[in-house]
Every structure is written in C-alpha cells, then in structure tokens.
Amino acid sequence: MNGDPQRSAGLAARSPRLPRQPLARHLTLAVAAGIVLFFITAGLGSYGNFQVSQIAVYAIAVAGLTLLTGGNGQISLGHGALMAVGAYTTALLIARTHTPVWVTILAGGAAAAVLGLIIGLAAARLRGPYLAGVTLALALALPEVAVKYSGVFGGEQGITVPPLTAPGSLSAERWLAWVCLIAALAVMVLLANLNRSRFGRAFRAVRDDEIAASLAGVNVPRTQILAFVVSSACAGLAGALYGFGTGIVNPGEFTIGLSISLLAGMVIGGAGSLAGAWWGALVLVLVPQWSTSFSNSLNLPSGVASNLALIIYGAVLIVVMILAPAGIQGGVRRLLGLPRLPAARVPVLGRWQAARSRDRAQAEGSRVGSADHIP
Amino acid sequence: MRTSLRAAHPYRLAAGLAAVSVLAAACGSSGGSSGTSGNNTSGNTASAPGVTATTITLGATEPLTGPAAPGYSEIAPASTAVFKYVNAHGGIDGRTIKYIVENDQYDPSITATKTRELILQDNVFALFDPLGTPTDLAVQPFVNSEKVPQLFIASGCACWSQPQKYPWSFGWQTNYIIEGKILGQYIKANYAGKKVGYLYQNDEFGQDGVKGLDMQVPAASVVSRQTYDTTTLSAGLGNQMAALKAAGAQVVAMYTIPAATALAMLAAAEIGYHPQYVISNVGADPPTVTKLLSSFSKGKAGGNLLEGAITAGYLPSESNYGNAWVSDFRKIWKKYDAGEPWDGNTEYGMAVAYTMVNLLRAAGRNLTRQGLVKTLEAKGATFTGPGLVPFSYSKTDHYGYQGMQIGKETGGGITLSGPVHVTTNNGPIKTYSGSPASPPAGFGS
C-alpha cells in the first residue's frame, strides 16, 4: 500500500520540497490537489461538476474497499449494502429530525462503521470465499429489510433527499462537487496516515501471512475487525454523499450490482492503492457514459443498443483483468519508472493455499511468487 | 368509436373543436401528404433550450434493460413512431421532433445522472414520458428547480399532481388509487358476499391500488393480503397463492406486473386453485401475459388461464382493431414500429405521444418552457385522444386521465363494457356519459 517506507522515502528524495513527516506530507499533497480541483470545478459546467461529485463519492467508497481487500486481504461483496446504511441513515435524519446536514453525513459513516463492527465480529474467523459469501448475502438481504419495514424506510420507493443548499449564488452542482471533494481528500489523508501507521503494517502483515503475523504478536482478529470498521465507515460516508447526488435513497440503487462495481473499480484502478481508488472511480463514472454514447452513435436496433454498453463494460472488465491485473495504477507506476508495489495478494485459505498457488504459479511459469521482494 | 348523435355535452363540443383545430393545423403545415417537413419554418426561432427553427428535442429516462425492462422497453419506440409520422407530415410548424431516450435500468442513481445529462448537456426542451415512480421522484426536485417541464410521467403514482410544490410536473395515466376504487366498486357490486384476497406488489403501485380497493371493498370481505417484491419474484409466488387458497379467497384482486400475474396464475393452477381474478391494467395486457402462460396451457388445467379475468382500462382495448384510434395507430405501427409487438405498451406509447403532439401544436410557434406548461394547464382538458375520459389538466390539477372502464379478458383480448367511471383520489365515483372523440380524418395514413 502507499505506506511503503522505502517508496515514500524515494518520493521525498525525488521532490525535496515535500516534507518528510508523513502527516505533513499527506496534508500538503491533499491541499495541493484541492487547489487544482477547485480550479477544475470552476471551469466545468453544471453537468461536469455533477460528475466530479460522483467521482469523489466513488473514490471514497473504493478507497475504503481497497484498504480492506487490497491492504488487508478480505474480499467484500457487500460494500453496496454498507453504502446503503450510510445513505439511509443520512436520509432518515434529514427527513425526520432537524440535525444539521454535516452531522447527518458523519452519522452515516458512523452507522456503517457500527454495522462493519458487527460483521467484523461475526465474520472474524471467515476467510476468502466464505467471507465473500456472507458479504454477498448481506448485500442482498439489507435492501430487503428496507422493503419489509417500509413504514420506517420508505419501502421500494425510498426516501427523498433534498439537495444541499448551496451558499450564495453558487450552483448546486458546484457546491456538491466541493463538499464531496473535501470529504474525499480528508478521507485520503486519513487513510494514507493509517497505512503508514502500525495499524497499516498490521493489515499488510495479516494479508501476507496470517500465521507469521500472529507469531510476531499481531492480534489478528482485532486487526481484521479494525480494517472492516474503517472500510465500512468510508463506505457509509460515501453512501451519505451519494444520496445528495441522486436525490432519493431507495433499495433499487443499492443492488448487488453496486457492490460488484465497487470491486471492479478497485481492481481496475489498482488494488491496494489510494491513487488506484481515484482511477477506479473515474472508470466507474466515465466508462458507462462513453459506452452509451458509443452505442448511440452506431444507430443500432433498440435491443442491441440498450445492451451494448453493458457488453462493452463486461468485456472491458475481462480484458483488463487478463491483460493488466495490476490495474491502471500499476501501469502508471511502470510508466513513471517507479518500483513495483508488492502484488496485492489475497490469501484464501491460509498458508496451505498460498503455498499451493505459489507452487502452481512457478510450475506454470508466471511470476507471482517472485513479487515477494520489496524493491 | 364514432361520435353518436346524443345530447350535446360540453366535452364533446370542446373535443370537436379541438379535433378540428388539430386537423386544420395538420393540413395547414403539411402542404398535402407529399414530401417531408420544412417548408413552413418561417417565423420559427430558437425560442428556448432544445428548440431551434427546425427541431424540438425531447428527452426521457426509461428502463431499457434489466428486470423492469420487459414491456416497458416498447414504449419509447412507439412514441418515436408517432413522432416520425408527424415529422413526415410537416412536423410541428415545420419543426421536427427529436426524442432522446436514455436507459436508466430503473435505478434512480442512474436516472439522476441521465436526467442531468439530458437537461444540462443535451439541453432538451422538456422531459416527455419518463418512466417509473422512484426514478422520477428522485429527479423531481432537480427538474423543477431547473424549470424544465416533466410531462406525462409514465407512472400511476398518485403523487404527480402537486402544482404548488412542483409546478413543472404532470401525470397522464389514471393513477392506481383511482383504478383501485373503480375495480373495488366492481367487486363490491358483482361479488357481494364472496371472500376477497389481495395479491400486490409491495411498493407504491400495489399499496396505492390497495388503498383504492379498500375504499370500496368491505373490509370484512378481505380474508387475506399477500405481497411480493420484484427482487424475489424469480422464486415464484407459490407461497402467496397457497395462502390465498388456504384463506378461502374466491376473488383475488391483483396489483401485479405482467410477470407476476403469470407466475401467480401458474402457481395457483399448480395447486388447483381457480379464483376469479381482478387484475390491474398494469399486469393484464393479454399479449404479454398469455405469452408467459402459453406453455402451461398445454397442461392438464387447459385453456387460457387469463380468460374471464376482470380488469380496467382508460384507452380502448388494443385488441379492438375496429376502434378508429386503434386502427390508425396500427397503421403508424406497421410503418414505423413494426419491429415491436402490438400490445398495450405500444398503444400506450402512441397515445401519450399523441397528447404531446397536441400540446406542442397548441403552444404555438414561439415555444417556451413556461408557455408549454401554461398551455397544458389552460387547454389540456380540451385535448382529444383515444382516452375514454377527458383530461383533468388545470392550474390546480396536474393529473391527466382520472377514470376507467371495466373490461373482461376474452379470447386473447380485453373487451371493455359497461359505464365509464370518473373519480378523484378522495371523491365519489361518477359515471362519465360523454362519448370519446374520433381521430382526425386521414390520421395514420
């Protein structure tokens, strides 16, 4: 993950103006990015700003997921449901109480963190596909709870979310873009610091070799739970902001497709990397739009036209995974000549499995095992 | 249905005037049936976003793929067929209508994006016939704050008429509460003393329908209320039908989408349960439902399970080829939309597009969004069309049709009969005794 000491040292050595202290460095990067983004949003029209807000929201969700899956090795197919928890919390607070808006957004993140704690506790012993199965079931079950208790949750119709009131004569889309960007940058700084801390090292240690980590004194269950909680909080925060962009919070928005998209965005952008989260968010927002315009411009019969975007999306996912599994960020790093990050390995059934896949990979001639070295 | 010589009725008079004016406008701007549009655009300006001297751009979000798509994906091509027909006959004051339809997969977050794309990027003049309740609710505040007309929303939610809060939003089809009341009245009158069960979709479609039913059906008669969700529909409706059978329901009122109608009937037949079905117009379209039941009719139960079911409609039955509107629409369908089946969805798409054309013509050459909405409020109630009842549009009422006629499924189609009822959400049910207008002469050719 981005907390690699040698990589950051290398970066600091290359750009002497960046402070060496991690917190200061991350804050400086965030502020610099913020200034650049401010000018970008000023130049974009309403629709462009709306897209920026969507990208920022996805970046938060994918960053949380990449911490959990890429950084800690736990596959989650349920982050769509965690976003739903954040979104519904915020929407309910706004609809039923007079809580200030920014508090409702934070409450969304907190509610999702609580659910993440519960899942983490229940699933602490689960690994690999078993955890994936539980999170999948969660992703499907949670929207049904909203439908079942429709008196509280608004049923299939959902709860409308009034747009954020922009100060002064600022356009609603620009204000939403700023709010989402500020939230996203804050989350990035926090996650980057977490990765550089001993918690981040514990995440990676458990990911790479659980038994060795526990022998070295890492409390494995607690680490897993912490990763889940932090990741869920990010998803909840993203969900809360998502509701403002959509205007309504209802079960139809938080289908299993959303969880799958987050996972896809994470992997395409580059698992385990915060920059990868931004790439993933860009892909999630822009690729469907491009594929729709592409299929429209070809003037196809309606049955084909309405499915072409999805055909392209599915094919892109497959092709990218086969040809460029390190994702976009992996490609970028290679272009910039930066040292490769250790492959984001996701051990499945403990030591037995990792050994098997290493053996198999060596037998088949690929180089997964050799990515052990840290450059 | 031809107009008969009955006592003059204000609606008929207005209908006649409107029909004549539409006919005059059509004749005036087409210069005969030869050639394409464009020869009368003088005086047109780019008077509003989405309007140029030669084009009008409309937009909509619809579910073209995904579980909600079956059936609904036929609506946009049908509307487009009507627009193509109008474009080929001089357009609207020489302007051609362009209709951009975006696929939102019935997901409100996609609707939010696509609607913003349509309004902020594609600069559509108005949203026409966007589909879905949660999807349109999601964007309603945004669309109204942008002051873009959200016209003839394809949803029977009883929530589209809020002129104070959302002055730019308008409904079109008879809403589910009103339909429920009319179906409920039929049940009360014709199945008095029998046990009634409900099967409904667990969202505003089903819940509004049941609200209407409950206003008429005596509470003591309702022995069982079963619901289903679209997400778990694929697991079948066996449980629900078994519960209805166990409760002894002799009449089952269904607020179901076509797939659910079929699944319910299949499940009931499997356990030998054959109640009298009363089905919402949404889930009763014969071509759609019988196609799904066709395999079953080879089984022991025999026959078409849909036969004898009661439903209601606010447009002439699409299987009534003798009806003048249906036959004219079918001409347009054959020429411009032949790739899609002819069924209730296609008829609906054409009927609502016809209203849109009426509105655009009535709004005059100098098209503005504000003008469009004002024209609808002022003159909408006089627009003719295939509807069995007149429109209700006014400054204080943004509902379209508010009435229906009962029909029975017979021989693969729906036969409407009996009085035509009109009502409001909370008011009494009255009989409408006017007769529907005819299409303009030569329409469809």
Place this chain on the structure above:
Amino acid sequence: MGRFTDLTLNGITYGMIYAAVALGLVLIWRATRIINFAQGGMAMLTTYVAVTLIGNHIGYWIAFVIALVAGLVFGAAVERVIIRPVEGKPPVNAVIVTLGLLILVEAVAGAIWGGGDRSFPAYFSETGLRAGGRQIAFSPFDIFVLSAVVLMLLALAVLFQHTHTGLRMRAAAFAPEVARLLGVRVGRILTLGWALAALAGSLAGLLVAPKVLLYPNNMDTVLVFAFTAAIIGGLDSPLGALVGGLVTGLALSYVGGYLGSSLETVGALVILLVVLMARPEGLFTRSRPRRV
C-alpha cells in the same frame, strides 16, 4: 399440516435446483480455486439456446440434450480462454473476471433475445399431484427435477470414484504438482472440470426456467442461493453441495411461507452466519487449515 407439506415439497424441489448449481460451483472450486459468479448466467444462456431450438420445432428432448452439450462446450471454452490467464493470480482477479463474464453473458442474451420474459415449456405437467385427497405442491415435473439432479449426482459420483478420469481429476485438485509429475495433463483436467460444472449449471437452468420464466437475469437469485448452499456445505465437498442445497431450499421455503417472501434473503444470511460461525469452513470440508 397441508401447508407444511407443501412448503417442504416446494423446498425440496427448489433445493435440488440450488444443489445442481452449487455442485457446479464446487467442481470449479475444487479444480481451480475460483468462485464462478457467472455460473448462473452461463446456464441462462444455454437455456435460451434450448428455447430457440424448441421454437424452431426441434423436439423438446433433442433441444434439452443440445443445451447440455452447449453447456459443456461453453464451460470448456470459458476455462481455456478467460480463466486460464487468471489462475494462480490473486483470487480477487478471478472474481472480477467471472463477474465481467456474468455482465457480458446477460447483456448478450438481452441483445439477442430481448429483455422480455419468455415461458419455457415443461415437458411434464406442472399441476400438482393428488395425494391423500388434496392437491399437493408436487407435480410430475417436480419429480422430473428431482430425478434429473439425483441422476446427475450419481453419474458424477461414479465418474469421480470409479473411473481413471475421475481419479486424475481428484489428483489434480489435491496435489497438482505431484499429479503433473505422474503424467496427468492438469490443464486438460481443469478444462474438463469447468465443462462438467457448466453441464450441471445448464441442467439446473433448464429445470428452473419453467418455474420462474426465462429472462436474462433469471438466474441471479438462483446463483446467490446456490452460493449460500455451497458455502454451507463446504466448497470442497460435492456431498456438501447436495446437503447445502436441500438445507437452503427448505429453509427459504419455510421462511418465505411463514414469515413473508421479502425475508427470504435475510433468512439465507442468518443461516449462513449460523453455520459459518460454528464451522467456518462449511459443514463438510475435508481440508482444514492447521491452527498453529
């Protein structure tokens, strides 16, 4: 009592369908350590092939067999072309690839056949039989479903336990390097594993389509419940797939019948958590990590 019988029979029938799909998931897991999220989608595609053939007046049974063969071929092709490059890579890559395949397959089906629901004919009557003076929720078609799945399970059991190919498959799954040293063509065995799994899925798709209608997304919930079944039974165990399928089918039927159909997935989640908290590797897994 009658209700309980109906729900039980209903649960068994659906449970067998979930077991068939779960069996496919287990076969693939044993062979390549991958969860094939496109299992249901692939089955849906072969079912569309069958319904197109039947619509062109090809006999029902011939179409049935052709669909199964198409499944075999499709499974083999998918393993060779799409899955081979991601075997041995981080498992999350394979997850994404199979999800991409699922999206692709559903979109292609929609493009070719349209998104509308279709009915799929059931060769046997779907009207419930009469037993004890009342009509029960068990029809000749349901008998067919049970027999077909049981037959397939027996055939696969015989294949695995009593043939050389089966022995090779088990060796390749258990210790691929040793098997390779002993001359087993592991790559081909993997392809065969995927082909058989797709066959199981195709059968399930053909059996479930008459009950739930055929449309591009019709196998989505079936896959989730089959995944639940496979997890409950333990991903390594074909017997676990059968047991897990029946448990899932029955539990969902009871939950849906007594508590309301909208709680079915919640029910599945609860069962999953309960089973996994007691046995984190599933009920029937043989390989268990050693705790140090």
